[in-house]
Amino acid sequence: MSFMPVILWTDALIFALLAAVAALVWFIRRQEHLRAPWRAVAQRPMAVGAALVLGVFVVIGLLDSLHYREKLADSPAEQPQYSVEVLSVFDALVKELRTRTEKTYSAPLAMQLYAKEFVLRDGATVRDYPRLTYGGAHLAHANDHKPDVARRTLFGAMQGALASLLLFGLLAAWQARRTQVDVGGWLTAWATGRLGWPGRTVVLVLAIMLMLAAVLVQLASGYHVLGTDKVGQDVLYISLKSIRTGLVIGTLTTLVTLPLAIGFGIAAGYFRGWVDDIIQYVYTVLNSIPGVLLIAAAVLIVQVYIESSPELFDTAARRADIRLLALCLIMGVTSWTGLARLLRGESLKLRTLDYVEAARAFGVSHARIISRHIFPNVFHLVLIAIVLDFSGLVLAEAVLSYVGVGVDPSMYSWGNMINGARLELAREPVVWWQLGAAFAFMFALVLAANLFADGVRDAFDPRLGARR
Amino acid sequence: MLAYILRRLLYAIPILIGVNLLTFALFFVVNTPDDMARLQLGVKHVTPEAIERWKIEHGYDKPLLLNAGAKGSAQFTDTIFFKHSAAMFAFEFGKGDDGRDIGNEIRTRMSPSLAIALPVFVIGLLVNITFALLMVFFRATYLDLWGVVLCVVLMSISGLFYIIAGQYFIAKLWNLLPISGFAGGIDGLRFILLPVLVSVVAGLGSGARWYRTIFLEEIGKDYVRTARAKGLSEIRVLFRHVLKNGMIPILTGAVVVLPLLFMGSLITESFFGIPGLGSYTIDAIQAQDFAVVRAMVFLGSFLYIVGLILTDISYSWVDPRVRLQ
Numbered sequence: 001m002s003f004m005p006v007i008l009w010t011d012a013l014i015f016a017l018l019a020a021v022a023a024l025v026w027f028i029r030r031q032e033h034l035r036a037p038w039r040a041v042a043q044r045p046m047a048v049g050a051a052l053v054l055g056v057f058v059v060i061g062l063l064d065s066l067h068y069r070e071k072l073a074d075s076p077a078e079q080p081q082y083s084v085e086v087l088s089v090f091d092a093l094v095k096e097l098r099t100r101t102e103k104t105y106s107a108p109l110a111m112q113l114y115a116k117e118f119v120l121r122d123g124a125t126v127r128d129y130p131r132l133t134y135g136g137a138h139l140a141h142a143n144d145h146k147p148d149v150a151r152r153t154l155f156g157a158m159q160g161a162l163a164s165l166l167l168f169g170l171l172a173a174w175q176a177r178r179t180q181v182d183v184g185g186w187l188t189a190w191a192t193g194r195l196g197w198p199g200r201t202v203v204l205v206l207a208i209m210l211m212l213a214a215v216l217v218q219l220a221s222g223y224h225v226l227g228t229d230k231v232g233q234d235v236l237y238i239s240l241k242s243i244r245t246g247l248v249i250g251t252l253t254t255l256v257t258l259p260l261a262i263g264f265g266i267a268a269g270y271f272r273g274w275v276d277d278i279i280q281y282v283y284t285v286l287n288s289i290p291g292v293l294l295i296a297a298a299v300l301i302v303q304v305y306i307e308s309s310p311e312l313f314d315t316a317a318r319r320a321d322i323r324l325l326a327l328c329l330i331m332g333v334t335s336w337t338g339l340a341r342l343l344r345g346e347s348l349k350l351r352t353l354d355y356v357e358a359a360r361a362f363g364v365s366h367a368r369i370i371s372r373h374i375f376p377n378v379f380h381l382v383l384i385a386i387v388l389d390f391s392g393l394v395l396a397e398a399v400l401s402y403v404g405v406g407v408d409p410s411m412y413s414w415g416n417m418i419n420g421a422r423l424e425l426a427r428e429p430v431v432w433w434q435l436g437a438a439f440a441f442m443f444a445l446v447l448a449a450n451l452f453a454d455g456v457r458d459a460f461d462p463r464l465g466a467r468r
Numbered sequence: 469m470l471a472y473i474l475r476r477l478l479y480a481i482p483i484l485i486g487v488n489l490l491t492f493a494l495f496f497v498v499n500t501p502d503d504m505a506r507l508q509l510g511v512k513h514v515t516p517e518a519i520e521r522w523k524i525e526h527g528y529d530k531p532l533l534l535n536a537g538a539k540g541s542a543q544f545t546d547t548i549f550f551k552h553s554a555a556m557f558a559f560e561f562g563k564g565d566d567g568r569d570i571g572n573e574i575r576t577r578m579s580p581s582l583a584i585a586l587p588v589f590v591i592g593l594l595v596n597i598t599f600a601l602l603m604v605f606f607r608a609t610y611l612d613l614w615g616v617v618l619c620v621v622l623m624s625i626s627g628l629f630y631i632i633a634g635q636y637f638i639a640k641l642w643n644l645l646p647i648s649g650f651a652g653g654i655d656g657l658r659f660i661l662l663p664v665l666v667s668v669v670a671g672l673g674s675g676a677r678w679y680r681t682i683f684l685e686e687i688g689k690d691y692v693r694t695a696r697a698k699g700l701s702e703i704r705v706l707f708r709h710v711l712k713n714g715m716i717p718i719l720t721g722a723v724v725v726l727p728l729l730f731m732g733s734l735i736t737e738s739f740f741g742i743p744g745l746g747s748y749t750i751d752a753i754q755a756q757d758f759a760v761v762r763a764m765v766f767l768g769s770f771l772y773i774v775g776l777i778l779t780d781i782s783y784s785w786v787d788p789r790v791r792l793q
Contacts, residue, residue: 284483297495303507391623442626443626446625450624
């Protein structure tokens with residue numbers, strides 16, 4: 001084998017989570033009362049558009065979660081040795097982005113370095129901006145720069161538009177066949193928004209994303225689209241790699257929160273008495289400690305542990321991964337209290353309802369009452385909490401990295417990008433592209449998550465439904 | 469009323485004990501003083517003697533819970549737990565790694581923190597309520613819809629962006645206000661303006677959206693219909709009835725954070741160079757000064773519990789239906 005698969009802890013958990021979501025989808029598809037609210041979500045243009053954008057992020061994150069180590073070229077076949085660098089499938093797909101590094105900073109789409117250096121020209125050394133090794137290297141003359149960028153942008157946009165048209169045609173043909181109308185009829189229904197699902201939004205969002213992707217591919221083959229950072233790495237590559245970190249923090253933290261919140265919240269509300277007292281005491285104590293400080297304390301402790309036992313981790317990636325996992329665990333342990341309190345209140349109400357009393361009168365066990373009658377009726381609260389928390393967690397990562405208790409400094413993350421670049425604003429001319437890229441990617445992910453969360457909340461919260 | 473407050477205060481004691489035990493476990497049992505010494509002195513080239521010396525310097529050379537070598541009550545008092553954890557109940561925090569008295573630092577740094585946090589709190593509350601009321605007044609129109617969209621967009625922007633963009637554009641590019649710094653008295657006003665402005669804008673999205681839902685909930689209630697049926701104008705209904713009743717959840721939600729204003733904001737203070745408790749905490753975290761972090765954890769929990777008690781009292785004050793027993 002020319003490579004060795006590497007399964008990091010977070011990879012395993014992410015794919016376990018994916019399997020759980022798939023199982024849940026399969027389960028929901030067969031339950032009419034669970035399908036109905038999801039159908040309502042699918043009716044909302046905003047939520048569907050946001051879900052498509054989120055989907056792109058998730059696909060990149062998943063591709064970036066399949067890790068391996070390449071075999072060293074000169075190692076013998078019977079006793080292969082592997083590189084210490086852990087790569088992912090996503091790295092292999094964008095090999096050019098990863099390997100084309102410059103010397104130091106360069107602006108987006110530039111063909112010259114950011115700083116002046118002594119360069120040899122016509123036999124004499126002059127102080128000038130040296131050309132980049134890769135960015136714009138195909139250009140013979142600086143005058144070709146702007147036309148080339150414009151040409152590539154236009155070409156990419158046309159490619160994207162063509163691909164969208166093709167896709168749209170296929171979609172129209174397939175849907176017309178499925179609903180048994182002629183294509184013209186389907187197109188009028190689509191254009192007037194009478195499809196029964198937000199077709200216009202789907203097509204528009206897909207077309208924009210396809211065009212954007214095509215333009216990016218066109219430009220990235222010749223330039224550093226978002227510039228390069230201090231050590232000359234492509235900022236677009238770093239931003240894309242950071243997606244996985246953001247997604248891991250947003251999802252795995254919630255995964256840690258859920259059992260604690262559900263278990264303690266329902267137990268406190270259902271059993272009341274001393275169980276309630278103890279659980280309330282625990283969460284008041286946890287709640288009263290300022291969140292950042294508790295996270296900071298725990299992360300410092302994990303750091304001490306990692307530094308004092310280096311023999312446990314064979315690669316730097318594994319070490320960074322353990323720290324990421326620890327961060328998720330810590331944030332999960334400190335943030336379950338809000339949902340637990342909500343579930344406790346709801347369970348307190350539910351336990352007095354007639355059907356629960358009836359079940360108790362029939363001698364149904366506590367475990368069964370909770371799983372059959374209480375949990376299904378608070379499930380919508382859990383779901384709303386999951387989607388609402390996600391965006392907050394992604395944003396929190398940046399703040400924690402700034403405080404110095406976030407992910408490992410060697411890990412690609414938007415927080416680390418911002419932290420590394422914020423002092424560069426004092427330079428002249430300003431190095432803004434690193435900050436800009438990190439904020440823009442974070443904004444896109446968080447906005448999509450927020451819009452999707454709004455759609456889910458509106459569809460699942462019965463209180464909101466009644467008011468409409 | 470007095471009996472109720474007294475009981476709440478008594479209830480606060482076990483919570484503070486819990487916080488204290490938890491921090492003790494985190495800082496001394498999971499992470500032993502030896503680990504702390506190694507972290508402070510650097511992992512390499514550290515001799516057992518150096519660790520011992522560091523521990524003696526910082527008073528961490530005692531046994532954790534029970535000093536078997538001592539006599540009488542000193543068996544319990546001459547320990548790390550008593551000297552460093554239990555002493556916090558008397559607000560004796562000891563010294564930080566830089567040798568300064570933590571209690572003293574907290575007292576001098578409280579006022580700069582408040583100078584930022586209090587205006588942010590008051591102005592933020594006013595701006596958020598105004599914005600929310602506007603959206604409610606124009607509810608179910610495009611103005612309301614775009615107001616909500618604006619809120620979601622504002623919410624989706626990282627708090628760091630507001631600070632960095634504010635410092636870059638307002639202070640550096642347009643030279644309107646100083647980038648960072650702090651001064652006492654009226655002179656300090658120009659230093660305070662920018663952090664306050666940035667913090668208010670950063671909180672606008674989530675705050676206004678939340679208040680909008682509160683007001684919308686009120687507006688669907690019977691008393692509003694009655695008020696309209698009486699022939700009151702929409703403005704009067706909003707200000708006299710909806711605002712007044714909506715203020716109950718808003719105020720009680722705000723009271724919880726009132727004592728915590730003393731703690732300041734970590735990020736804002738450190739970016740703007742405000743010598744308050746927030747920047748003190750962040751410096752301590754970055755320097756891994758556990759004594760200060762521990763003190764801030766205790767102080768934060770204490771203020772939070774004070775906030776909880778104040779919330780309960782304010783409930784009975786603004787809402788006459790709530791009776792405390």
